Amino acid sequence: MIQRHDANHQGRDFFVGDVHGQLALLQTELEAVGFDRKRDRLFSVGDLIDRGSESLACLSLALEPWCHAVCGNHEMLAFDALLGENRGSPQAHDAWMINGGTWAMTAAHGEVRAMLQRALPHLPYAREVMVEGRRVGIVHAEPPADWRDVMPPSQALLWGRTRIMKGDETPVKGIDAVVVGHTIVQRPMRLGNVHYIDTGAFNTGKLTLIEARDLLREDA
Known part of the structure; x- marks a missing residue:
């Protein structure tokens, strides 16, 4: 449900917005920062898939x-359509297709299902990583008011937009910062200690990749 990561003393940590098959x-973004796969770590806010033709590779x-x-609402839509209790139902299938799952129509159905089954255990609802002595939480859409309530998971973690719609700058308690995606913003923005980094890569061509230390400097 939640995975915790110690500080990275060998390299750098980066956060990336919703990739959506791009x-x-x-x-290109990783190459631009000289990302070292042996030392650096990439933390994604979810929605690796849908809307983009390279979704299977992204998954x-x-x-x-x-x-x-972390798990995004699009990974959950795929789960509902292919593996969940309602798998095979027209409703679950249509919900996924309407929200960008049409890429799967051009891939082998069994291959998509098998990859999703392998990937899901590696997609918790939340992560927590230590960065320069500070705790940074990661969820896809919206954190609870108190980080201690992040588990058990709620639909808000995958779908919530209440905080950003209200412009709520109340800091999330029990955590130094939280990084989220889900809601497209023109440029990365912060409300309280919540950082929004989904810049709509699938239609803007702008994918936000930010080093964790730089993100925390915004809170200083």
């Missing part, structure tokens, strides 16, 4: 030892 764009990133993603 593997080439992600690779496989969850299996890489240097990539640490």
Whole structure:
């Protein structure tokens, strides 16, 4: 449900916004910062898949030892359609397709299901990472008012937009900072100690990749 990561004393940590099947764009951003897969770590706010044609390859990133993603609402839509209690139902299938799952129509159905099954154990609802002595939480959409309430998971973790719609700057208690995606913003922004980094890569061509230390400097 939640995975915790100690500080990275060998390299750097980066946060990346919703990738949505834009593997080439992600690779370009990683190359631009000289990302070292043996020392650096990439933390994703989820939604690796959908809307982009390279979604299957992006989903496989969850299996890489240097990539640490949380579950997004799009991974959950795929789960509901392919593996959940309502798998095979027209409602679950249509909900996924309407929200960008049409890429799966051009891939082998069994291959998509198998990759999703392998990836999901590596996609917890939340992560927590130590960065320069500070605790940074990661969820896809919206954290609870108190980080201690992040488990058991709620729908808000995957779908919530209440905080950003209200412009709520109340800091999340019990954590130094939280990084989220889900809601597209023109540029990375912060409300209280919550950082929004989804810049709509699938239609803007802008994928936000930010080093963890730089993100925390914004809070200083």
